[in-house]
Every structure is written in C-alpha cells, then in structure tokens.
Amino acid sequence: MELRFSIEDERFREEIADWLADNLTGEFAAIRFRGGPGDEHMFPEERKAWERRLAEGGWTCIGWPEAYGGRGASIEQQVIFHEEYARAGGPGRMGHIGETLTGPTLIAFGSDEQRERFLPGIRAGEELWCQGYSEPSAGSDLANVKTRAEFDETSQQWRITGQKVWTSLAHESDYCFVIARTEPDSAGHRGLGFFLLAMDQPGITVRPIEQMTGTSEFNEVFFDEAVCGAGDIVGAPGDGWKVAMGLLGFERGVSTLGQQMLFQNELDEIVREAKRNGAARDPMIRQRIADAHIGLKIMRYNSMRTLSGNADDGSLQPEAMIYKLYWSTWHRNLGKLAMDVLGPEAEICAGAPYELNRLQSLFLFSRADTIYGGTNQVQRNIIAERALNMPREPRG
Amino acid sequence: MHFDFTEDQRLFRDSVRNFLRSEITSERVRGLWESGPDTALWSQLVELGLTGVTVPEEHGGLGMDELDFVLLAEQCGYVALPEPLVHTALVAVPTLKEIGGGLAATWLPRVAAGDALVLVGLAGWVEDGDRAQLLLLERGGELHAVDPDAAELRANASVDPSRRLFTVRFNSAAEAIAGTAVVGAARDRGALGAAAQSLGLAQRMVDMAVAYTGERKQFGKPVGSFQAVKHHMANVAVRLEYARAPVYRAAWSLANGHPRAALHVSQAKLAACEAAALAAKNCIQAHGAMGYTWEVDLHIYMKKAWALAGAWGDTGFHKQRVSDALFEDKLPIGAGATF
Known part of the structure; x- marks a missing residue:
C-alpha cells in the first residue's frame, strides 16, 4: 500500500x-x-x-x-x-457524457467506423452528447423500454419512435445514445438495440421539464420516426442491454472522482459560511459538518481503493452496487446541512421571482439524487440480493 | 498511489482467520466467560507468533507494522476474541517501542516470546489487568510503569462478558516514563484496533442475520425475501463495506507517521463503530425475538461492538477532533488536500 x-x-x-x-x-x-x-x-x-x-x-x-x-x-x-x-x-x-460514457462505450463495443466518426468530435469538445435511457414507463424498471426501432430496407436507415424522459442537457446536445426495442414482441432485457442519433433532425422534439428549482436541465425527448444510419447501432440488434449495462460500469468508475471534488467544493463553501455567520459555534452544526467531512473522505478512500483494483475476497465488489446509494444519501444530507447552517436566512431567495443562491439550489436539487439513476430503494434491493445473496422476491 | 494490501498480507490474514474461526467458536467464548482465561489458548497465539507481530526483529518479533496487523485485528473482531492480542500488538508493543531504552529492551523480547503480558491503561481501568506482568498507566497526562504486584487491582463485572475489567490503584510515587505524545499515540493505536475489530464484529452480525433470515419463514416465505428486512441489511452492508477503507487508511498513516494520522484514526473509529452499531441495531431486528435471547449468539458480538464504541476515545471525543481540525485554519480542506 x-x-x-x-x-x-x-x-x-x-x-x-x-x-x-x-x-x-x-x-x-x-x-x-x-x-x-x-x-x-x-x-x-x-x-x-x-x-x-x-x-x-x-x-x-x-x-x-x-x-x-x-x-x-x-x-x-x-x-x-x-x-x-x-x-x-x-x-x-x-462534454462529460461524451467523454465518460459515449467514448468508453465506443472504444469497448463500437465499430472502427463509429470510433472514427464520433470520437474526434468528443475529443475536440465540439460535439456534446446526452443519454436516452429512462422512459415514462421505464424508470426503476429500466428494461421495460417501449421506444421502437425499425429498420427500413428501402432507405437503409433505422427509424426510432417513442419517448425518453429525464434526459439531462438534451436541449444543448448534438447527439443522443438511445436504447430502443429492435424486436417488436420482445420484453425485458432481450430484443434491445443501442443507437447513436443526431439530435438536429425533424423526428426529434425536446421539451424541457421545469424542476422544483424553477430551472430546467432535464428534458422529455420525443422520437417520431427519427432516423439514423444502418451503421449507427452499437453491437448487434438485440445486444443493446449488454452495451447499456457496460456503459453504466463506466459511469461509476473514474467519473466518481470529479463528482467528489465538486462535493468538496460545496462542503468547503458550507464551512466558510458557518465560520462567517457564526453557525460554526453551534455544537450540533459542528458535529454534522464533521459527519459530512467523514462521509466525503469515506467516498474518496473507497474510490481510490476500487481504482487500485482491489480484489479483496469477502468484500462486496463494492463500487457499482454501493456508491450510488452512499453518495446520494450523503449529498441530500449535505443540502439540508447547508440550509441549517444558513439558519432563518435560508428562506430568503437571492432575487425575485425565484433566483436561488448556490446553497439553496444545492438543497433543492439534491432531493433528486436519491431518485435518479436508480432509487435508493432499488439499490437496496440489488445490494441485498446480489451482494448479500438474500432470497429473491418473486417478481411480477 | 496504490490502495491495496499485498499478497503476503492477505495470506497472513487468511491463515490467522482460519485458525481463529476453527478455534474461537461461540461455544469457546461462552466457555471462557465461565472459566476465565485459558492459558492454552494464549500459548497457541504465542506459537503462531502473533504476540510478536509488531515487535522489532532484533527483539525476537516479526518486525511488522500497524498496516500488517490491521487485517488480523479485523479477524479477531469476527470471533470476538476474548484475549488481549490486539491490545498487545497495536497498543502495548508500539508504546514500549516509543518509550524505548531499557524498558523496551527488557520487555519487548518477553512479550514476543509470550513470557510476559504488558498492558496499557488510559481510562482508569485495564482489561485483563490481573494477567499482566507490567502495566503502563496514564495519570495526569503522563504514563507510569507499574508493577502489578505493587498495585491494587479490583475486578469489575462488564456488560460485555468477554471483557475482564480491572480498576487499578497505584503508588503515586511511581515515576512518569512518558508524556502526552506517547499517551496520545497509544490512544490512537487503541482506537485503530477498536475500529478494525468493529469491522469484523459487524461482518459477523451481518453473516448471522443473513443466514437467519434465509431460514426463518413467515407467511410461507423466508423473511429475508421481504424488502423491509432486505433494506435493513443493505443499509448495514453499505456502511460496513465503506468503513473498511478509512480503517486501512488510518493504519497506513500510523505506520508511515503521516502528520494527520490522528485525524485519520478519528475518521476510521467513527466510521467503523457506527457501522458496527448499525449492524447491532438492524441485525437484532432481523432476528426478531430470538435475537434478544441469551441462547442465540448474536449478543456476544453486539456487546463487544457496543463496548468498543466507547473505548479509546468515544464518539464525542473523535467527532470533536474532526470538527476542531475542520474549523482550525491550519487544516487544508480544499481540493488538493484529499489524500
């Protein structure tokens, strides 16, 4: 060591x-x-x-x-x-979706042609990507994807029809990767494809979702016979789930480090504010800030341990299963701590009609953390069944 | 940067684990509650070289450090070993090394050879104090070398029956042999040992509760298939798994003299003891009424975990150390200071 x-x-x-x-x-x-x-x-x-x-x-x-x-x-x-x-x-x-998700996915699963076509734009910071996974009826049950992909022999193109939702920064993106059903009567993990679509085309409509922060970074994305070429599917038709899950593995790798550094900046800001307004003298606040500090260190040490290729037997092969549950809960608590450090002032907006200061938007935005990308409840089921090998619950 | 143990460290851990799990069954622990210490068991630990792991080679030990021993301490926790092995390797031996001089030269070889037990007391009592040949006792922030025969020891029954606690009165004329730095270092190493054992204890409780909820049926199904039970166990699993890295980090810092080692120890102690406390709380719930009985083994491990949470600096002490470090301007907390 x-x-x-x-x-x-x-x-x-x-x-x-x-x-x-x-x-x-x-x-x-x-x-x-x-x-x-x-x-x-x-x-x-x-x-x-x-x-x-x-x-x-x-x-x-x-x-x-x-x-x-x-x-x-x-x-x-x-x-x-x-x-x-x-x-x-x-x-x-x-550019982080392209850099940390699209790129590694194409490097691992893509064709030479796809790599030549898409990697340079990501590398140059010129082409931005978004992620088309969740749908209105495919949230926690992600495999319940309804969006369809049909191959049109005449035009030699895929035609995609359906709806995605909670798509971050779709309104700023040049491309979207989409999982869609290539076999019409298939269900669950089978019969899916992983597609690469240009956003700027008549078949795609983006509608922002206004969040409780009053801002919009998530979107609904509607596909009405949106098209991509025959070569714009990653892997074979039917292999989409394998590619999609491989991608989620990248999501939980090195990109956790950048996230933790943002958390560190937020915690530093809270500590500075507590010193400024005197909350640092409140023993309850001091304890909670100490807890937040320890929680962040714990994430940091664990990321380093995982990235060192730790293969210790008897542990849970932790990162993929545990990290989401840990950081989301920690971050939600940090948001509440930020408000409590601000005290009664926390209720005063930075401006009208609804301009939030950084800590207020941290508080409100972090309420989404325990929901998106796998709710805490789904994560706990997965940990119990796959890491602890507890008896499976019958599924409908 | 490489945050992992070596193959040798793992192999050593595995051999100690196999020994402890076959020898220190719950029946054996219960037997020791009745009979008192078993000299044959201590001899076995000595034969395996375990009392000398951290003793320098020139004094007959293996010359290893806190990082080598931390994995073993975890295994001692898993079986709730009712012997002062973690104390010897992580507290008594390093303290003797820091004091140095004739005291170290005299006692370290004897500890390694299993001829003597040296114990450190910082809290007004000493575990297994009646078995020691030398006591190193704190008073007024300084450490005193005390001959147990010249001191007055009084046994106290403990809520954790695996702990044999003795209050000690000793002659106020005993000369101080070390100051606050050595006392503080002893407390930090004791806290590391408590943290590592807490990891093992939590793992044991999780293993028991997972096994029990897989067998026990209600409404025609194993209770472990119900989400309400699963979520309790998942919460423990997360807390436990994530508490390992800070404990190993603290062990590395102590072994390498990192200037912030004390802060790392406090992070580790809090993380591991909180994981064990949550394990106790959720695992007794998962066991239902059976978990509350003397007959079911769970309480052996719960009681040890609860006792260790208060040993070598309780939650308040360690949390205060962390918050003081955060609010004193000398501690860099920004992005570059994460490791």
Whole structure:
C-alpha cells in the first residue's frame, strides 16, 4: 500500500494547475465554480467555448488511449486532474457524457467506423452528447423500454419512435445514445438495440421539464420516426442491454472522482459560511459538518481503493452496487446541512421571482439524487440480493 | 498511489482467520466467560507468533507494522476474541517501542516470546489487568510503569462478558516514563484496533442475520425475501463495506507517521463503530425475538461492538477532533488536500 503520489505525478499536478491558472481567466473567469449539479443550465455558450479551450490544451478525454486522441493518463493522473480542476473552480463539464460514457462505450463495443466518426468530435469538445435511457414507463424498471426501432430496407436507415424522459442537457446536445426495442414482441432485457442519433433532425422534439428549482436541465425527448444510419447501432440488434449495462460500469468508475471534488467544493463553501455567520459555534452544526467531512473522505478512500483494483475476497465488489446509494444519501444530507447552517436566512431567495443562491439550489436539487439513476430503494434491493445473496422476491 | 494490501498480507490474514474461526467458536467464548482465561489458548497465539507481530526483529518479533496487523485485528473482531492480542500488538508493543531504552529492551523480547503480558491503561481501568506482568498507566497526562504486584487491582463485572475489567490503584510515587505524545499515540493505536475489530464484529452480525433470515419463514416465505428486512441489511452492508477503507487508511498513516494520522484514526473509529452499531441495531431486528435471547449468539458480538464504541476515545471525543481540525485554519480542506 502506498498512499502518496509519485514525483512524476506531482509534476503532472503542476502542469495542469499552471494550465488552469493561465486559462481560467478573461472570458472564462465568470464561469469559475459554475455549471455543476443544480447549476447545469447556466452559461451554456461560455461553457461550450471552455470545452474547446480544454481540448486545445489537450485536457479533454485524458483517460482515453492515445490511439483515440487521449493521453492514456494513469488513474493517479486522472485523480490529480480532477483535484486540480475542482480546486481551480473549473466549470461543470458540458462534454462529460461524451467523454465518460459515449467514448468508453465506443472504444469497448463500437465499430472502427463509429470510433472514427464520433470520437474526434468528443475529443475536440465540439460535439456534446446526452443519454436516452429512462422512459415514462421505464424508470426503476429500466428494461421495460417501449421506444421502437425499425429498420427500413428501402432507405437503409433505422427509424426510432417513442419517448425518453429525464434526459439531462438534451436541449444543448448534438447527439443522443438511445436504447430502443429492435424486436417488436420482445420484453425485458432481450430484443434491445443501442443507437447513436443526431439530435438536429425533424423526428426529434425536446421539451424541457421545469424542476422544483424553477430551472430546467432535464428534458422529455420525443422520437417520431427519427432516423439514423444502418451503421449507427452499437453491437448487434438485440445486444443493446449488454452495451447499456457496460456503459453504466463506466459511469461509476473514474467519473466518481470529479463528482467528489465538486462535493468538496460545496462542503468547503458550507464551512466558510458557518465560520462567517457564526453557525460554526453551534455544537450540533459542528458535529454534522464533521459527519459530512467523514462521509466525503469515506467516498474518496473507497474510490481510490476500487481504482487500485482491489480484489479483496469477502468484500462486496463494492463500487457499482454501493456508491450510488452512499453518495446520494450523503449529498441530500449535505443540502439540508447547508440550509441549517444558513439558519432563518435560508428562506430568503437571492432575487425575485425565484433566483436561488448556490446553497439553496444545492438543497433543492439534491432531493433528486436519491431518485435518479436508480432509487435508493432499488439499490437496496440489488445490494441485498446480489451482494448479500438474500432470497429473491418473486417478481411480477 | 496504490490502495491495496499485498499478497503476503492477505495470506497472513487468511491463515490467522482460519485458525481463529476453527478455534474461537461461540461455544469457546461462552466457555471462557465461565472459566476465565485459558492459558492454552494464549500459548497457541504465542506459537503462531502473533504476540510478536509488531515487535522489532532484533527483539525476537516479526518486525511488522500497524498496516500488517490491521487485517488480523479485523479477524479477531469476527470471533470476538476474548484475549488481549490486539491490545498487545497495536497498543502495548508500539508504546514500549516509543518509550524505548531499557524498558523496551527488557520487555519487548518477553512479550514476543509470550513470557510476559504488558498492558496499557488510559481510562482508569485495564482489561485483563490481573494477567499482566507490567502495566503502563496514564495519570495526569503522563504514563507510569507499574508493577502489578505493587498495585491494587479490583475486578469489575462488564456488560460485555468477554471483557475482564480491572480498576487499578497505584503508588503515586511511581515515576512518569512518558508524556502526552506517547499517551496520545497509544490512544490512537487503541482506537485503530477498536475500529478494525468493529469491522469484523459487524461482518459477523451481518453473516448471522443473513443466514437467519434465509431460514426463518413467515407467511410461507423466508423473511429475508421481504424488502423491509432486505433494506435493513443493505443499509448495514453499505456502511460496513465503506468503513473498511478509512480503517486501512488510518493504519497506513500510523505506520508511515503521516502528520494527520490522528485525524485519520478519528475518521476510521467513527466510521467503523457506527457501522458496527448499525449492524447491532438492524441485525437484532432481523432476528426478531430470538435475537434478544441469551441462547442465540448474536449478543456476544453486539456487546463487544457496543463496548468498543466507547473505548479509546468515544464518539464525542473523535467527532470533536474532526470538527476542531475542520474549523482550525491550519487544516487544508480544499481540493488538493484529499489524500
């Protein structure tokens, strides 16, 4: 066990820190610390420009293999990148779905042609992606997808019809990956396909969902004979579930590190506020802040342990099953803590009609955390049945 | 950066685990409650070299550190080992090493060889105090070397019958041999040992409750198939699994003299003891009324977990240490300071 970074890694830290200090200035100064969870709707144009700036510096997709335009950065270097990015106040990444989900999926499961066509745009920070998984009747029961895909022999195109929902940043995206049913009479995990669709076409309508924050980063996306080419399916028709689940594995890997650094910034802000307004003298508040600190360290240590390839027997092969439940509960509690640190002031909006300050939007937005991407209740079922091997409940 | 144990560390853990699980059954623990300490059991631990794991090689030990022992302490917890092994390896031996000089040279070889038991008392009592040949007792922030024959020991029955607690009165003329730094380090190592044992105890309780709820039927089905029961167990599993990394992190920090080791110990103690407390609470509920009986073994492990939560600095002590560190400006809390 070695819990220190090497000299080479520390040199890498200086390199990225210097680059960020030189570049997060001028037109980009205004978006420092902006665009994170709950704030993703803000400054889209500036943040798109920032994606391109990052790409010019070679700081997008650093974990990808060099053959695909990445740096082949080690886990340690990726950790350091995320630490320094958050420390410098790097804005919420608009390109993160493409970088952390689409890219690794195409590298693992895609064709050469798909990689050549889609990876460069992601790497250059020019093409943004969104994720078409959930549907009105496919939430916790994700395999209950109803969206249909039919192959039209005449035009040699797939035609997609149906509806997706809770699609983050669909209104800003150039492409969407979609799971849809390729076999009309199939059910559950079987008979699905994984498609790559351009968003800018007549068959796709995006309708924002207004959240209780008063803002909209989620959308409904309607597909009415939307089209993609014969080569725009990843894997074979019927293999969509395998690809979709492989992708969720990437979602819970290195991308957790960036998320934790955003959490660290939020916790730091709460600590600063508590010192400023005197809440830091309240023993109850101090205890809860200590708890929040420990919870974040626990996530951090566990991510590092998982990324070190820990293969200890007797443990739960934890990350995939446990992490979502842990962080979502922690973050929801952090939102409540933020309000309690603010005290009665917490009720005063930053402006009319409904402009929230950062901590208020943290509080409201974190109410979604324990629901999206697998509710806490579904996660607990999975942990009990797959990790603890408790008896399965009969399913209808 | 590599957050994992070596193959050797795992193999050592496995061999100790196999020994403990075959020898320290719940029947054996109950037997020891009745009979008192069993010298044959302590001899077996000595023969395996376990009393000398952290003793330097020049004094007849294996020369290993806190990180090597933490996995073993976890296994001691799993069986609720009612012997002062974790105390010896993680508290007494490192404390003797820090004191150094003639005291260390005299006692370390004897501890490694199993000829003597040295115990540290910081809380007004000492576990197994009547079995020690040397007591290192805290008073007024300083540590005193006390000959047990020259001290007055009084036995106290403990709520956890596996713990044999002795209050000690000793001559106020006994000379102080170490100051607050050594006392603090002893407390931190004791807290690490309590945290590691709590992981093992929590795992044992989870294993028992999962087995029980898989067998016990109501409404024609195993009660473990009901979501209300599953969710209780899943909550424990998450808390337990995630408490391991901070415990290993604290062990590494102590072994490597990290300047923030004390903070890491407090994180570990709180995480592991909270996991064990939740395990006790949810696993007795999963056992239903049977979990409340003396006959079912669950209470052996629950009582140990509850006792360890208050040992070597209770929740209030460790939480205060964490919050003080967070609110003093010297602690960098920002993004670059995560490890």
